[in-house]
Structures are given as C-alpha cells and as structure tokens.
Amino acid sequence: MCSYIVEKAVLVGSAKGRKGWMRIDTANVYFDHPYYSTLDHVLAIDFTNEGEGGRDRVAVELSADSARALVERVLAALASGEAAHAAPAPLAAVAAE
C-alpha cells in the first residue's frame, strides 16, 4: 500500500551519512513501498536530526523478516552488553594478584 503511516522514535545518538558523522534525534519508521529495494514492501528507517531540519538522513530498507530479526538482535546485544558492562569487578581475584 501507499500510506503516510510513520512511527517516530525519539533517539539520542549519532549516525554516519554522506557528510560524515552527525547527531541524530529521530528515527522515522514505516512499512511501505521502497524507493530502492526490489521488494514490494520494506521496513524503512530514516535516521535524522529533526532538530536541525531533518534534511540529512541515514536510510535503510529491510525485508519484514530481516527487520524482525534485527529487532531481536538489537535486544539481545543490549541484554548481553549491559550485563557484561554492569558486572562487578572480581574483587577476590584482584586482591590475590
């Protein structure tokens, strides 16, 4: 379908686009016809800085299945990464060295 349905996510982050790195504050997320992909529909994400006018973007077009898989991997990476970084230092081992 051709729709104007867009989910907006407020972000704190950065992305690398045509002009190099930029701060981003928004992801516009939609499932619709692509511009580039040959698929009928794609999950598209445009990372932009709307606070600075939103003229530049970093864009991806993903198949529905791969987008769902990406969501799972994002959550898995956050879970394992946050667990690893939150782990307390092994005090006994430090004391013994």
Add this chain to the structure above:
Amino acid sequence: MSYYQGLQAESVRFRGHNGDQGDAYYARPSRAGKFPGIVVIHHLPGWDEWIMEVVRKFAHHGYAAISHHLYFREGEGGPDDIGARVRAAGGVADAQVVGDTAGAMAYLRAQSNSNGKIGVIGFCSGGRHCYLAACTLPGIDAAVDCWGGNVIVDDPKLLNDKRPVAPIDLTEKMSSPLLGIFGNDDANPTVDQVNRTEAVLKKLGKNYEFHRYDGAGHAFFNTSRDAYRPEQALDGWEKVFAFVNRYLATSAASIAAE
C-alpha cells in the same frame, strides 16, 4: 522513415499550485507535429527513475509527456531524500497536488506541439491523485488510474487536513473518461474496494473501463520491483495506449504509423 522515432527529454520548470515554480521532466517526439499531452503523476516514495522511464515511454508512443515533481517545495536534494522528508511530514495536501497537476497540464497546453488534448495517468498514490484530478479539474480528456489506493477510505481516521475527502465521494463530479488498471492480489486497493469503486462509477453513469489482472499485485508495471509481472504489464500497457489513443489522439492511426 525509421520505425523507431527519436525523442527529446529534459528537465523543465513549470508553474504549479499558487503559482509556485517547480521541476518537471518533459519528453516529446523529436519530429515536428502536433501531439497529445499526458501528465504522469508519481507515487508516494518519490519522483523516481521508473517514472522518468514512463514519461519517455509515452514520448516514444507519440505523446508529449510531463511528470511534475510533487515534492519540489522541499528544496534541494535527491528525490529519495526529499520523498522521505515529505513522508515524515505527513505527505502533501490533495489541494496542492491537484493545483500542481493543473499547472503541468497548462505547461503541455502552452507548447506549440500540443494538439489540445490532455490526459493524466498516475501510479499508486498517483493513481489516487489522478482520480481526484479527474473529479476536480476541467479539461482532462482521459484519466488513467493505475492501482490507486485509498480512493475508498474505510477508516475515517485516515482523513485529515491534507486529505480531507475520500476521492470516491467526489465521483459525481468526474468529467473525464476513466481507465482503471488493478492487480487482484493488491492489498490497497483490494478487489472489494475496486468493485465498490466500479459500482459507484456505474451507478453515476460515468464513462469508465476497468481491467483486473490475476497473478498481479500492486505496482505490477514497475520493472524495478519484484512485483513486476511482464505478461500482465504488457497487456496493461496495451490497454493504456488503446484508451489514451482513443481519447487524446487527433488521429490515433498517425501515432502508430508515423
């Protein structure tokens, strides 16, 4: 004379809604003569390369064709980036699109090669815009809606300031012949919505012609998509040219033979 005729294509400026000047892509046969005009309305993702191919296809078939960039007010940038910005802002207003389409028609009519006949064709959201134009603009001699979605709006929440009226509710005002091309696997418009649109056209006594294709979904003319269905698209294009030749050509035979 060679069987295949040359054509010229170029970027031009046209004057659209509220007199705003924007970009358009214009192609016409190279040879001298009078040609019917056709306005090509692009789909929501943007003013893309396939639409330019469609413009040249019409020129190859003896038409002066123009595709106006519906998002030109967004300024500089690639059509894909501009399309993304327009989508994020909720799209363009129907009134603006209709005004821009009137401007593109005026551009064609002002050319010395015009035979005075103007058609409009649109794809996807452009099909919906074409339907709208056929219901609101004078001077359209033939309209071709290719799988325009949301002509029927079943969810009132989809109506807003930019798209305040479902095109189907304007059908009584339709003044031009309408050709509809649809894939039976399409989700927007669905087969049921196409049937309901046809029922309204029939009830109101409009001059219309619908063709539905099995094994095809949305955008099945689009050669750059997996949705492309060559057999159905070939037949569909034949239907399109038979229709526009009937209503736009001062001499249909001259288009085919010259």
